[in-house]
Amino acid sequence: MAEKEKEKIEEEKEETKEEEIEIESYEQAIFKKVKSILFGVFSPKMIQKMAAAKIVTPELYDKEGYPVDGGLMDARLGVIDPGLRCRTCGSKLKECLGHFGYIELARPVIHIKFVDTILKLLRCTCRECGRVLIPKNKIEEVSAALEQIEEERSLEEKRKEIKQLSAVLRAISKCPYCKAKQYPILLEKPTTFIENEKRLSPIEIRTRLEKIPDDELKLFGLNPATVRPEWMVLTVMPIPPVTMRPSITLESGERSEDDLTHKLGDIVRINQRLFENINAGAPEIIIEDLWDLLQYHVTTYFDNTVAQLPPARHRSGQPLKTLTERIKSKEGRIRHNLAGKRTNFSARSVISPDPMLDIDEVGVPIEIAMKLTVPEKVTEWNMEYLKRFIEKGSDKYPGANYIIRPDGKRKKITDETKEAFLEELKPGYVVERHLIDGDVALFNRQPSLHRMSMMAHRVRVLSGKTLRLNPAVCHPYNADFDGDEMNLHIPQTEEARAEAEILMQVRTQLISPGFGLSVIGCTMDSISGNYLLTKELEFSRQEAIDLLYSIGVDDFSKLPKKKVVNGKEIFSVLLPEDFSYKGKSKNGEEVVIKKGQLIKGVIDKASLGSESGLMLRELHKRYGPEKAIELLKKLFKLGIKVLLKIGFTTSVADTDLPTEIKDEIKQILDEAEQAVDKLIESYNNKTLETFPGKTLLETLELKIVEVLNRARNEAGKIVAENADKNTPTMIMADSGARGNLLNLAQMAASVGQQALRGKRIERGYKNRTLSHFKKNDLGPEARGFIRDGFKAGLNPAEFFFQAITGRDGLMDTALRTPKSGYLYRRLANAMQDLKVEYDGTVRDATGKIIQFKYGEDGIDVSKSEAGEINVARIIGGKS
C-alpha cells in the first residue's frame, strides 16, 4: 500500500485518540545510568528462548479474521488492535512492547550482514581443524601486539592491524597444526562461497566455523562469550513482534500488511516448501533451488538494497522497505526519528517587511495566532479573564483551543463542550488560549549561523498571511523579502518564557560578539532620510512637529521656537539631553553632538548603520540596550517619515551627464583603446618587453587589463566629480544607504572589462570569443571589454560578454554556498565546547588549554567598540 495513505490513516487515528492521552506522572519513572553497552550476536538457543511463539505457517488470519496460531500475526507476538490484550503478557495496546517469535529454517542460510566476517574467518583458519593459521609459538606474540595497539592507539588501529594480519594469513597454504593443505576461498557476491571451484554450502561453512576455538576468536576482535561465528549462519530466525510491523485496516475494511510481514511471509512459505520437499525425498536439484530461494528471501529481508540482488518488490513494482532500509539513510530511523528534531507550537511562513512594527515585534497572521496557543494556569484571579477565551471557542479570535484538567487530560473546546467547560473550570486547570499581542515568541531564520539568528520578539497579531518584521532586524537574520521564510516558536512554560526574555530578546542581542558593533541599525531609506534631514532640509515648525509626532515623540520642548527649524534641530530632539559624541561621517567629515544637539556634520551609515554605526554603539554604551533600541526605533522611523514627506525616488535621469563630460569620457576610452592597439602591435613585432617570470602573451594581457582598468577608473572618477550631488542616486551612494560610485559609473559611463577566472574572456570559438571577430583578435571589444554604460545600452557582443560573467557569478554563488556552509558547520562543531575560563584562558571540555589569552589580546569583543577597548573612558568615565 502507498506509504502516504498509511500515514494519513495513522494521523486520523492519532487525532481521535488525542483527547484520551494521559500525561503520566514522573514519579513512576526509574532513572538509571548506562554504564556500558555490549554488542553480540544471538545464538539459536537464545532466539528460541526469547521467543513467545514458533511460527510455522505463512497464513495470517483465519476465515473469521482472527490471527492464526503459529502464523505471522500470532496473538502471542503482541497487540496492535485497541481493546485487545496481549496473549503473552496480558497488557493492553501501547503497554505491551510486543514479543519475538522464531522460525526454524529447513536449511541454514548465510546472514548477509556477516558475509565479510565469515569470509575473513574461513580464509584465516584451517579447513580441517579450524585453528588459526599461525604457528603456536607466534600466537601469543601476535595477540599481545594487538592488545598493545588497542591500548596505546585505538580500537580502530587494532582493526586495521587485524585486516593486515588476515591478508597475510590468506597466503598460507598449509596448516601449521594438522598440515592440511589450504585452498583460496572466493566470495561470489552476495552470499556464495567458493573453494577450489566448488561451492561451499552454508552447512559446510557452519561446520567449519564451529571448529574455530574460542580463544583464537579474540584475534579477530570477536568475544566468544557474545559471538560464536557459527551463529552468523542462521539455523533459526527471530520473528519481530507485530508491534514493529503493524497492519493497517483500510477504509474498505481490507487489511494491509507491513512490508516486513510480506517478506517474512515469503520466508515462511519457502521454508515450509523446503521442509516438505526434503521430507518427501525430492531430487537434490529441487532442494538446492528452494534453498537458494530461501537464501534470497532471508537476504532481502535483512537488506533489500544488496547490489547483486534484484530487490524484492510489491505488486505495484515499488521495492519493499526491509530492516536495513528502516534504519539507514536520511529517511531512516536514526537520522529521521532519533536525530531529527521536530517541534509543536511552531509556525513557518513567508516574511514581509513592516516598518511600523517595533524592532522587537513580530507580526503574526491571525490564522497562525488561532493555531498556536499559550497555556495559562487558572487561578482565582485570572479565572474570569480566561473564561472569556473559552466563551469565544476555538474558531473565534481570541479564543482557546484546549483545556487541560488537573489530572492531565486534554480536552478540545468545541461549541458543544464549551458550556460544560465554563461550568467545570476551577483553579488548577490550564487553558490553552490563542496567541495575543505581547506574547513571547522565538523568531528564527535558517541557516542559524550565529545566536542572532534566533531572537525573542513580542507578538503582534495582524491580518494577512505572512509573518512580518521590522526591516531593521533583517541584518542579524540575513533576511530579505524575495520569498524568504522564517519560523516562529511559542515558549510553553514560565521558565522558557523567562529564559527567552532575559537571554534572547532583540535588545539583548544588539551588540555583535563578532565585532563589537550593533548588528541592528538603520538600513536603506532610513539612512537616506536621516542623511537628507541632517544635511540640508528645513521645515516649518508645524511640519516638524507633525513629523516628530508621527514617529511617537510628544515632547517638543527641545525643538527651537522658530518659524523655520532645520533638520539638525529636528534630529536633535530625539537625542538625550546629556549626550555628547564626536565621530566621523562616511566621507570623513566630522560629526559633533554636544549636550544632545547635533552641531556639525551629517548623520549617515557611519553613525547609524548596522555593523558600522558608531553613534549607535555610543548610545548603547551610555544609555543601555533599552534606551538604545527605543532611540533606534525612532531614528529609523524618522528617516522613513522624512522621505515620505519630501518624496524620494530614483530615476534614469540621475545618470545624466553634460555633453562635455560625455566627450571627455569618450576621449579617455578612445585613448585607452589606442594604447591597447599599440601594445598589441608591439606584441606582434616582438618589441614588447616581457615581465620577469611571465610569457610575452601574459605580459601583454597584464598590460592591456591595466590600461583598460585605468581608463574605466578615470571615467568613473569623472562621473563621480561631475554627477549631480543632489540626485537621489548620489544621495543613496553618499549616505551609504544603497549603491556606490562604481555602480553609478557603470550606469553612466562604461561597464568595463568582463573577467572570467581572473582573465579577459578568451573562450568560445577557436581562437576567438564570437564568430564575427577575426581569429586571434586581442583587441578590447573582442575580449569582453564593455565600452558602453548600462544607460547608453550594450551592443550584442557586449551583452553576451556580460551574460557570461553574470552566469559565472550565479553559478559561483550557487556552488559556493553549500560548500562554505559545510565548512562553517565543521568549524562550529569542532569549537562548540571551547570556553573562556575565569583566568582568561580558552580551554576545551577536558580543561586543556587552547589559547592562553582569548583572541591573544583577551578582549571580549562584545564589550568593545569595533574591537577596541577605550581604557581612558572606562577609568575616567568620559570619552
Add this chain to the structure above:
Amino acid sequence: MTKFKVSQHILVPKHIKLSEKDKKELLEEYHISLKELPKINKKDPAIQQLDIKKGDVIKIIRKSPSAGEAVFYRVVV
C-alpha cells in the same frame, strides 16, 4: 640549497626554553599539569638549537594582529 638557521627566519617566532622555576610558576599560575598544555614535537625544527628533553616547556612569543605580541607555551613531547 644553502643551510640556514630556522630560528632566525623571519616567519619563525621566538622559542625560549623555560627554566624549571619558571615552568613551576607557569603551571601554578594556571592551576594545570603538563597534560593541559599544548604540545610541541621534540623534533620540531624551531627548537633544535635549544637544549631540550621531553617535559620541558617552551615559551613562544609570536606577533599577533590583535595584541601586538602574544605569548604561548608548549610542552615538549
